[in-house]
Amino acid sequence: MFNGEESSMAGISASIIQGSGIGPAAYVVISIDLRLIHSGNSMVKFADDMYIVIPSANVNMRTQVIENVAVWAAENNLKLNVSKTRVIIF
Numbered sequence: 001m002f003n004g005e006e007s008s009m010a011g012i013s014a015s016i017i018q019g020s021g022i023g024p025a026a027y028v029v030i031s032i033d034l035r036l037i038h039s040g041n042s043m044v045k046f047a048d049d050m051y052i053v054i055p056s057a058n059v060n061m062r063t064q065v066i067e068n069v070a071v072w073a074a075e076n077n078l079k080l081n082v083s084k085t086r087v088i089i090f
Helices: 023-033 056-075
Strands: 042-046 049-053
């Protein structure tokens, strides 16, 4: 409300703007509901990035893990950057 006037609600159909000041904070809020599909894996989240660590015992799940993240991203109006998605096996 400003000067006694209230604006109408508007939908937002955009994702987090790359390089925006609010981007990392907004990502942290949005990513709180991303869950791993196997308890043996672990996830480390950074400002607007994440790492999912899959132990060698679960290496056969790597495609499912990436698909899970892609589905979560689509549900949250985000897009998984496939060019930055890597699977590194130790």
